[in-house]
Amino acid sequence: MDSVAExxxxxxxxxxDSDYKELKELCRELELPLLEHxxxxxxxxxxxxxxxxxxxxxxCSWTRNMYNGTMCQHGGICATDQTxxxxxxxxxxxxxxxxxxxxxxxxxxxxxYLSLRGDDEYGILVGTDDAxxxxxxxxxxxxxxxxxxxxxxxxxxxxxxxxxxSAGARKFTCTYRRFMxxxxxxxxxxxxxxxxxxxxxxxxxxxxxxxxxxxxxxxxYHQLRTQYEMESVVFPS
Amino acid sequence: MRLRDMPEDVxxxxxxxxxxxxxKLKIPVVEARxxxxxxxxxxxxxxxxxxxxxxxxRNFYNRLTGCTFLRESPPASGFGDGVLTVKQTxxxxxxxxTLARERLEDRNYGYRQYASQTVSSILLGTDNTxxxxxxxxxxxxxxxxxxxGQMEYQTSSFTEGWDxxxxxxxxxxxxxxxxxxxxSITVYEIALVFRPYxxxxxxxxxxxxxxxxxxTNGAQLTVQYEFRLTYP
Numbered sequence: 001m002d003s004v005a006e007x008x009x010x011x012x013x014x015x016x017d018s019d020y021k022e023l024k025e026l027c028r029e030l031e032l033p034l035l036e037h038x039x040x041x042x043x044x045x046x047x048x049x050x051x052x053x054x055x056x057x058x059x060c061s062w063t064r065n066m067y068n069g070t071m072c073q074h075g076g077i078c079a080t081d082q083t084x085x086x087x088x089x090x091x092x093x094x095x096x097x098x099x100x101x102x103x104x105x106x107x108x109x110x111x112x113y114l115s116l117r118g119d120d121e122y123g124i125l126v127g128t129d130d131a132x133x134x135x136x137x138x139x140x141x142x143x144x145x146x147x148x149x150x151x152x153x154x155x156x157x158x159x160x161x162x163x164x165x166s167a168g169a170r171k172f173t174c175t176y177r178r179f180m181x182x183x184x185x186x187x188x189x190x191x192x193x194x195x196x197x198x199x200x201x202x203x204x205x206x207x208x209x210x211x212x213x214x215x216x217x218x219x220x221y222h223q224l225r226t227q228y229e230m231e232s233v234v235f236p237s
Numbered sequence: 238m239r240l241r242d243m244p245e246d247v248x249x250x251x252x253x254x255x256x257x258x259x260x261k262l263k264i265p266v267v268e269a270r271x272x273x274x275x276x277x278x279x280x281x282x283x284x285x286x287x288x289x290x291x292x293x294x295r296n297f298y299n300r301l302t303g304c305t306f307l308r309e310s311p312p313a314s315g316f317g318d319g320v321l322t323v324k325q326t327x328x329x330x331x332x333x334x335t336l337a338r339e340r341l342e343d344r345n346y347g348y349r350q351y352a353s354q355t356v357s358s359i360l361l362g363t364d365n366t367x368x369x370x371x372x373x374x375x376x377x378x379x380x381x382x383x384x385x386g387q388m389e390y391q392t393s394s395f396t397e398g399w400d401x402x403x404x405x406x407x408x409x410x411x412x413x414x415x416x417x418x419x420x421s422i423t424v425y426e427i428a429l430v431f432r433p434y435x436x437x438x439x440x441x442x443x444x445x446x447x448x449x450x451x452x453t454n455g456a457q458l459t460v461q462y463e464f465r466l467t468y469p
Contacts, residue, residue, distance in 0.1 A: 023258040033301045070265045075408035075464035076347040088399035135469050165319030174306040232302040236370045
């Protein structure tokens, strides 16, 4: 194994873990629900099965899309404004840059992260650009496309584990997982990772984009295993 | 220190710190405020109460978790720890990712409801049993009407907006409820019931008013719930 990295958002000027602990404590005291999420990455040599790199990082970058969805669902509003994607407008920016707003957009029930094999439009996706995360991100900057050609990864389907509940910690955990193989003939350096949701009728909406604190190199004939781990608030007892 | 023992100024400071951290860490936390305004039959304001709502139910927590995870548990799993379901006001269960399929801002979906209807939106009751995380319906509903112990529920209204200075989006749900019963009525509990679609009714908040809120005959009680989400 070349390296093992585990980090919160403590590096590169990002918030320290103590801030998260304080926030969690405040939410517990004020009886407010809170959610957290993390990225786990692992690189495996397909020839030997050896794990050559492991990585864990707090996901720090829910986008405006995700905030707008949260406000709509729990504030009881529909995102119907298709004019501008900024403050004071509730809508969604699709990965192609177009805006979407509709009374039907409260339909998160049929929203999905479960992309199929070979689909690089949604689910967990990776890219090679390390441009700083922005609240306004709506797409990966330089997505690694599907395939076996130069600079491409072969994407397997995005899967989800069973929902788990920790009786001791009193919280839910849900993990989405996706494997990607490098048959490109060269190295691919992954610097950004995203979670993109799909709506029927081909609407793709980026919920989170994170720049990796340390880039992950996926050599030829290696497999990148990605996990998006979501944790609920600690439930009141 | 639990919230119910917390002095108001301490709570305000903590909430301000909460918003700062939420902005910094880019984690969305939805807050709710409750306002009660009583006006007498001459239209004069005789009482005003504003406070943070302290009582999101398990339904709210499960909806937030289910909607974000895009996961839910089948109703047969039950309702309680480790299960992502919601308990309807009827007691029947549904998946926690049961979300709005209809026009949340239109007709009588979401938190909106027509006059005289007491199946969803803002509801009043007379039970002062302490709030519980497991509440799924109002304790003792004040029925619609003008008879003894009844109040007339008006159509709920809705506004939304963006606060430039504090960078939060807000949605405000309001309902006027009139006392034409001929006597005073003391309101002890208020519930906010969400209707995602069809005949599904989910109580997401139940607040108990310490000491009760007296509404004299001829007076009107205006109830507001305001949701706020602070953006980065």
